[in-house]
Each structure stands twice: as C-alpha cells, then as structure tokens.
Amino acid sequence: MLQKTVTLKARPRGFHLITQEILDNLPELSSVKAGLAHIHILHTSASLTLNENADPTVRVDFESWFDRAIPENAPYYQHTMEGSDDMPAHLKASLLGSGVLVPVRDGRFCLGTWQGIYLGEHRDHGGARKIVVTVLE
Amino acid sequence: MLQKTVTLKARPRGFHLITQEILDNLPELSSVKAGLAHIHILHTSASLTLNENADPTVRVDFESWFDRAIPENAPYYQHTMEGSDDMPAHLKASLLGSGVLVPVRDGRFCLGTWQGIYLGEHRDHGGARKIVVTVLE
Amino acid sequence: MLQKTVTLKARPRGFHLITQEILDNLPELSSVKAGLAHIHILHTSASLTLNENADPTVRVDFESWFDRAIPENAPYYQHTMEGSDDMPAHLKASLLGSGVLVPVRDGRFCLGTWQGIYLGEHRDHGGARKIVVTVLE
Numbered sequence: 354m355l356q357k358t359v360t361l362k363a364r365p366r367g368f369h370l371i372t373q374e375i376l377d378n379l380p381e382l383s384s385v386k387a388g389l390a391h392i393h394i395l396h397t398s399a400s401l402t403l404n405e406n407a408d409p410t411v412r413v414d415f416e417s418w419f420d421r422a423i424p425e426n427a428p429y430y431q432h433t434m435e436g437s438d439d440m441p442a443h444l445k446a447s448l449l450g451s452g453v454l455v456p457v458r459d460g461r462f463c464l465g466t467w468q469g470i471y472l473g474e475h476r477d478h479g480g481a482r483k484i485v486v487t488v489l490e
Numbered sequence: 491m492l493q494k495t496v497t498l499k500a501r502p503r504g505f506h507l508i509t510q511e512i513l514d515n516l517p518e519l520s521s522v523k524a525g526l527a528h529i530h531i532l533h534t535s536a537s538l539t540l541n542e543n544a545d546p547t548v549r550v551d552f553e554s555w556f557d558r559a560i561p562e563n564a565p566y567y568q569h570t571m572e573g574s575d576d577m578p579a580h581l582k583a584s585l586l587g588s589g590v591l592v593p594v595r596d597g598r599f600c601l602g603t604w605q606g607i608y609l610g611e612h613r614d615h616g617g618a619r620k621i622v623v624t625v626l627e
Numbered sequence: 628m629l630q631k632t633v634t635l636k637a638r639p640r641g642f643h644l645i646t647q648e649i650l651d652n653l654p655e656l657s658s659v660k661a662g663l664a665h666i667h668i669l670h671t672s673a674s675l676t677l678n679e680n681a682d683p684t685v686r687v688d689f690e691s692w693f694d695r696a697i698p699e700n701a702p703y704y705q706h707t708m709e710g711s712d713d714m715p716a717h718l719k720a721s722l723l724g725s726g727v728l729v730p731v732r733d734g735r736f737c738l739g740t741w742q743g744i745y746l747g748e749h750r751d752h753g754g755a756r757k758i759v760v761t762v763l764e
Binding site for chain 3 (some may be wrong): 491531569580599626
C-alpha cells in the first residue's frame with residue numbers, strides 16, 4: 354500500500370491532460386505488479402476524469418459543452434458570494450467526479466491506448482491543486 | 491478489510507451532507523493507518539458525491555440545477571409507471587454516481603478542507619437508504 | 628488480488644445490462660469472501676454505470692436523455708474528424724464514468740436488489756469493448 358499527496362502545477366480554467374505529471378511524481382509505481390491506483394483531488398471546484406489523450410480539441414470541446422450545460426449567473430443560484438465561476442465549478446466537479454481509479458499492471462497504469470487522466474480546472478484562478486494518490490496491491 | 495451495511499436515516503428530496511452520520515457508524519475507522527474507504531449506495535434513485543461541506547446553499551443550487559437539467563414528465567420518457575420523479579431520479583443517480591471512494595489516513599477520512607459526502611435523494615419519498623462501507627488497507 | 632481483461636461482445640449504440648456477462652467471465656469471484664470489484668472500460672467513447680436492472684425502458688430513456696443533453700453536430704465542436712457521434716460519445720463517457728466499483732461479499736456482487744451494471748455504448752459502431760476487472764480482498 355502506497356499513499357502520497359502531490360501538488361500539481363497551477364493551470365488555467367479548462368481541461369488538462371495530467372497523466373505524465375502524476376507518473377513523474379509516482380516512481381514507486383514501477384514496483385507494483387498488479388492492483389489499483391486511486392487519484393483523488395482535495396477540492397470541490399476541480400475534477401478528475403478519464404478521456405481521450407490524443408487530440409487536444411477534445412479538451413476544448415469539453416470546456417465548451419460544460420460551460421453551456423452549466424451556465425454562470427443562472428438566476429436561481431443562491432451560492433454566488435465567491436464569484437460567478439464558483440457554483441458552476443461545484444456542479445462540474447460532481448458531474449465529473451473527484452477521483453479516478455486506474456488498474457495497475459506490471460508497474461504501469463493499465464489504461465486504454467487512448468485514455469489519459471484529465472484535470473478539470475473549473476475556476477478562473479484555481480491555483481495549484483492537491484491530489485492524494487493511493488495504490489492498493 | 492472492513493465491510494458493513496449501514497442504514498441512513500430517511501431524508502427529503504434534495505442534497506444532504508452525511509459525512510458525520512457515516513463516521514458515527516464507523517468507529518472502526520480510527521484504527522486504519524492508511525487505505526481507501528468505499529461508500530456504495532444500494533439504490534438506483536439516490537446518489538453519493540463529494541462537494542462543499544460549508545455553505546448549505548450549494549446543496550440548494552445542486553437541486554435547482556439538476557431539476558432543470560433532468561426534467562420530470564419529459565414527453566419522451568417511457569419509464570413513467572413509478573411516478574414523475576422516478577426516471578429523473580435514475581438519470582441523476584448515474585450522472586452523480588452510486589459511490590464515493592475516500593482516502594483514509596491515520597484513522598480519518600483524508601478529504602480536502604471543504605469536502606464532504608453528499609447524499610443525493612432524488613425521490614420525493616425515498617425512505618431510509620442503505621449503504622455498504624468497505625475499507626481496504 | 629485478481630485481475631483480468633475481458634472482451635465484451637459488441638453491442639449497438641445505447642445502454643445495455645452486462646452484469647451477467649461480467650459474472651460469466653469471473654468464476655473466481657465465488658471464492659472471494661469480502662472485498663471490492665473494480666470494472667474499468669479501456670475506451671473513451673463508452674462508459675460503465677450502475678442503474679435499474681428490471682424495466683428495459685429505463686435504458687431507452689437513458690439514451691433519449693443523453694442524446695438530447697449532448698447533441699451531435701453542435702456548431703462549437705472542434706473535434707469532428709471521427710464522425711458526428713464521436714465528440715458526444717467522449718462527453719457521455721466522462722459524465723457517466725469509465726468504471727464502477729462494486730462491493731463483494733460471500734462470493735457475489737453486493738448490489739441492491741434493483742442494481743445492475745450498464746454498458747453505455749456511445750458510438751454508432753463501437754465494436755467489442757474491453758474491460759479490466761480487478762478484485763481486491
């Protein structure tokens with residue numbers, strides 16, 4: 354069992370591929386024969402999800418769709434004190450989820466060819482986000 | 491490895507912070523040095539998610555957004571026999587998810603400062619919901 | 628710890644109950660006293676979720692709602708090279724999730740009476756999808 358907290362570099366609002374940054378912080382993974390890696394984000398206005406790791410326009414379209422489906426300044430929002438990007442960020446975080454669980458095999462993430470880990474940064478200025486990585490064998 | 495079934499008290503339709511009720515039913519957690527706690531709801535019209543534990547208007551706005559995004563009585567619904575709140579409840583349950591996975595460290599949930607566990611009660615009269623808690627070390 | 632890759636039979640676009648097909652490929656489950664089973668799909672245009680296992684119109688209504696919420700040919704999509712069903716498939720995959728985590732007890736999935744595992748096939752011709760099943764005790 355391995356568990357560690359990692360601080361990701363700050364990123365602008367949008368969706369970002371962070372698979373390599375996680376691996377760079379997880380050299381211990383190479384000795385895990387088989388198991389599960391759980392990556393959990395310690396925030397309620399950012400999210401983690403798995404999706405296409407190749408064409409960057411997928412991540413652009415994610416931002417476009419989510420911004421339309423979950424608008425800022427909806428007239429019925431009551432939670433508005435922290436800015437117009439805040440309540441949509443909470444909704445996006447729960448729709449996408451706070452964590453991903455990735456199979457591990459032979460010291461590597463066992464993902465599909467086209468799967469990568471996305472950070473959904475849903476605030477305009479979210480800053481450096483912290484994650485907790487737990488690997489169970 | 492610890493696994494137990496817990497019956498939550500019944501709650502009205504909407505989103506509810508249940509972190510403390512889970513902890514009250516999980517005294518064994520204090521002896522877990524590090525691992526993962528999985529909380530799974532045994533129902534298809536209620537959900538579990540992580541979000542802001544402070545301002546209760548976040549939970550009000552969750553209900554407002556989800557009720558607009560997933561309307562009752564959509565003309566194309568075929569699954570209508572169990573009431574107008576039923577099919578939307580199934581959709582909300584899958585969008586939010588049936589379980590949350592929480593890192594555990596030093597006998598406590600290792601959540602962000604502002605993270606709590608929400609029960610999404612998506613039926614008008616859902617009654618007492620059952621969850622299964624599994625803790626792996 | 629048990630981990631294996633399973634190829635599901637190809638299914639048409641829509642939502643499909645696959646609990647039994649997974650169990651048919653997992654005879655080893657019967658010897659697991661208690662734990663967690665993780666089922667992960669190795670694709671970014673299909674999803675796994677838990678929902679009602681009885682009335683098949685729930686799965687029809689899932690397809691209806693998701694097709695309306697996440698339209699094809701939205702004018703703002705940039706990722707359009709792989710067909711009009713492709714970008715919506717990526718969004719559906721992340722909204723529903725790439726995996727489900729199911730408690731295991733006494734050699735069986737510990738699900739609610741009405742819970743089953745859905746495959747969301749979001750492409751018109753997705754083909755045979757591969758999953759990785761990991762069981763931790």
